[in-house]
Amino acid sequence: MPQSVTSLPADYPGNLYVVAAPSGAGKSSLVKALLEIDTRLMVSISHTTRAPRGQEEHGREYWFVTPDAFGQMIDHGDFFEWAEVHGNRYGTSRAAMEQRLRDGHDVVLEIDFQGALQIKRIFPSAVLIFILPPSWEELNRRLCRRGEDTPEVIAQRMVNARHEVAQARHFDYIVVNALFETALFDLKTIVHAQRLKYSTQRLSRPAVFDALQLS
Numbered sequence: 001m002p003q004s005v006t007s008l009p010a011d012y013p014g015n016l017y018v019v020a021a022p023s024g025a026g027k028s029s030l031v032k033a034l035l036e037i038d039t040r041l042m043v044s045i046s047h048t049t050r051a052p053r054g055q056e057e058h059g060r061e062y063w064f065v066t067p068d069a070f071g072q073m074i075d076h077g078d079f080f081e082w083a084e085v086h087g088n089r090y091g092t093s094r095a096a097m098e099q100r101l102r103d104g105h106d107v108v109l110e111i112d113f114q115g116a117l118q119i120k121r122i123f124p125s126a127v128l129i130f131i132l133p134p135s136w137e138e139l140n141r142r143l144c145r146r147g148e149d150t151p152e153v154i155a156q157r158m159v160n161a162r163h164e165v166a167q168a169r170h171f172d173y174i175v176v177n178a179l180f181e182t183a184l185f186d187l188k189t190i191v192h193a194q195r196l197k198y199s200t201q202r203l204s205r206p207a208v209f210d211a212l213q214l215s
Contacts, residue, residue: 041107
């Protein structure tokens with residue numbers, strides 16, 4: 001079951017962007033492309049109990065740990081949030097996240113909807129973004145084209161996706177990934193708009209606000 005932890009301060013100068021999507025919607029590809037064009041963003045690497053896939057490397061896509069090690073981290077309160085997804089556990093390091101936000105870095109986190117909603121309760125300033133496929137048919141085609149899963153696994157992912165997509169109404173922003181370039185532009189626009197909010201500018205540019213005697 002997901003873990004509850006103490007709320008984080010709302011006055012960190014860094015922004016936290018949380019991106020969730022059903023498997024196959026293109027979340028990882030979009031975030032990777034966003035990181036390539038936005039040097040101010042840092043990715044938060046989650047811990048997971050699942051095995052690496054394809055060319056994934058320890059410390060790059062995920063920190064791959066044993067179930068026992070993951071359990072010990074839960075007991076020690078090391079996770080900002082954690083959840084079980086498709087039979088595996090995923091968690092976000094609390095210490096690493098807090099330090100980056102405190103230092104003024106913008107952080108993007110790819111997680112499932114359970115973790116995203118946990119984070120919103122813990123850190124209300126987090127920006128939640130849900131990536132939608134243009135249709136169920138297209139989502140199924142994308143899962144099949146990946147060539148990573150058996151037909152049985154794909155069928156289960158489609159079942160799970162209907163439950164996951166139903167949670168999109170709880171998110172701040174929706175990006176429909178019909179055309180990759182358009183979806184990437186939309187994602188980039190959300191990130192930039194958040195940086196221009198009054199509350200965000202007040203924290204990131206205090207000297208300007210102080211000079212203009214703005215509270």
